[in-house]
Structure formats: C-alpha cells, structure tokens
Amino acid sequence: MxxxxxxxxxxxxxxxxxxxxxxxxxxxxxxxxxxxxxxxxxxxxxxxxxxxxxxxxxxxxxxxxHKEDKIYWVQVEGTPGDEQLQALRRGVQLNDGPTLPARVERLDTPTLWERNPPVRFRKTVPDAWLAITLREGRNRQVRRMTAAVGLPTLRLVRVAMGPHNLxxxxxxxxxxxx
Incomplete structure (x- = not known):
C-alpha cells in the first residue's frame, strides 16, 4: 500500500x-x-x-x-540574485559536506492553502518563491542550502516525490x- x-x-x-x-x-x-x-x-x-x-x-x-526527484516550493527571505541561484544549482558546501547540484527556478507566488500560523509579513523585507528539485535528502537540507546563500527559508512545501504529487x-x- x-x-x-x-x-x-x-x-x-x-x-x-x-x-x-x-x-x-x-x-x-x-x-x-x-x-x-x-x-x-x-x-x-x-x-x-x-x-x-x-x-x-x-x-x-x-x-x-534510485534518484527520485523531490520538488519543493520554497518561500525565501530576500530577492534571489543570479549568483545565489547559480550557487544552489552547482551545489553548496554545508557542515556535512557539499550538496549535489539542484534544479532551481524562480516561481511566481503559488496558490497554496493558508498556513496556520501564517508566515510573518514584513513590509521592508522582500521575499520570493523558488522551485528546488533535489535527488538527495539530508536533514533540513533545503533550509540549510538557502541559508548558505543568504536566503533564509520562510516556508517550505514539498509538492512531489518521483512520479507522486499532491x-x-x-x-x-x-x-x-x-
């Protein structure tokens, strides 16, 4: 099952x-x-x-x-620059070693359910959404990767694993x- x-x-x-x-x-x-x-x-x-x-x-x-893709929609604090996106795509150095390269794309704000409690909105701090696809799954990996390039994660939603999705x-x- x-x-x-x-x-x-x-x-x-x-x-x-x-x-x-x-x-x-x-x-x-x-x-x-x-x-x-x-x-x-x-x-x-x-x-x-x-x-x-x-x-x-x-x-x-x-x-x-088995190389099953895991796709995440990630709301990050800040405005991702090309250099930050390229670093994520190449793989970043974490405390437990380098990550594998990831597929990373900018996303328009996705239509999602309300989160309870909601992510705190701050007028003076921009945020953005990314689609990040990984083939590995380390502890808190996406959050650690985005933090390593200066884009702390605000919200993280896994939308697919291999052929399965929400x-x-x-x-x-x-x-x-x-």
Missing amino acids: LIAFNKPFNVLCQFTDSSQPPRATLAGFGLPPDVYAAGRLDYDSEGLLLLTDDGRLAHRLTDPR EGLQPGQWRTLR
Missing part, C-alpha cells in the same frame, strides 16, 4: 511523541494501520509525505541511489496511490 498525505505545518512524521507538551503527529489523521513514513518531512515543513506498509518500497522511494490534497488529507 502506498499513500500520499499532505502533511500540515507543525505535525511530526511519526505516530507518537514523547515530548511535553506532546506535538501533533500522524496519529490524528485517520491513516490506515501499519503504515509508516517513507522518508521525512520536517516538523515545520508542509506538503507531500508518502506512507507505506512495504519496507522495500519505502527504501526504493528514499534511497538516493494533486489537490488539502493539509491533513490523504489518498491511496496505485
């Missing part, structure tokens, strides 16, 4: 949480029993999370050797895939 789930902002990619106070988890969304996340999406990120009950499928979906799912909604 493979499920596409639109993970809301500030929800953990697991079914339990031992922190105090407990945070929202996947347990609150009526997902089928015995599925688990194929990969992770940060607590403060949103969008497509694939869940499965098949360990081999989970491995194939998340192992970088296709109109609202936050908290899920569907079974073939």
Whole structure:
C-alpha cells in the first residue's frame, strides 16, 4: 500500500511523541494501520509525505541511489540574485559536506492553502518563491542550502516525490496511490 498525505505545518512524521507538551503527529489523521513514513518531512515543513506498509518500497522511494526527484516550493527571505541561484544549482558546501547540484527556478507566488500560523509579513523585507528539485535528502537540507546563500527559508512545501504529487490534497488529507 502506498499513500500520499499532505502533511500540515507543525505535525511530526511519526505516530507518537514523547515530548511535553506532546506535538501533533500522524496519529490524528485517520491513516490506515501499519503504515509508516517513507522518508521525512520536517516538523515545520508542509506538503507531500508518502506512507507505506512495504519496507522495500519505502527504501526504493528514499534511497538516493534510485534518484527520485523531490520538488519543493520554497518561500525565501530576500530577492534571489543570479549568483545565489547559480550557487544552489552547482551545489553548496554545508557542515556535512557539499550538496549535489539542484534544479532551481524562480516561481511566481503559488496558490497554496493558508498556513496556520501564517508566515510573518514584513513590509521592508522582500521575499520570493523558488522551485528546488533535489535527488538527495539530508536533514533540513533545503533550509540549510538557502541559508548558505543568504536566503533564509520562510516556508517550505514539498509538492512531489518521483512520479507522486499532491494533486489537490488539502493539509491533513490523504489518498491511496496505485
């Protein structure tokens, strides 16, 4: 079984949480029993999370050797210059080593659901949207990459993994895939 789930902002990619106070988890969304996340999406990120009950499928979906594209729409603080975009495209140096090259494009502001709480708007600080496609998945990688080039991430939404995408799912909604 493979499920596409639109993970809301500030929800953990697991079914339990031992922190105090407990945070929202996947347990609150009526997902089928015995599925688990194929990969992770940060607590403060949103969008497509694939869940499965098949360990081999989970491995194939998340192992970088299988080169499944992961597409993110990223709202950044600042106005991206050509030099910053080229650095992201070439790959940037992070504490845990250089990243692989990424596909990066400027985006018009996408039509998305409201985030709760919303991203803080500041009149004097511009922001912009980028589409970033990765083939690896390090911890908080997109946020660390944009910060490394001087463009802190304000909002991060994964819209696709390989051939799978959100296709109109609202936050908290899920569907079974073939």
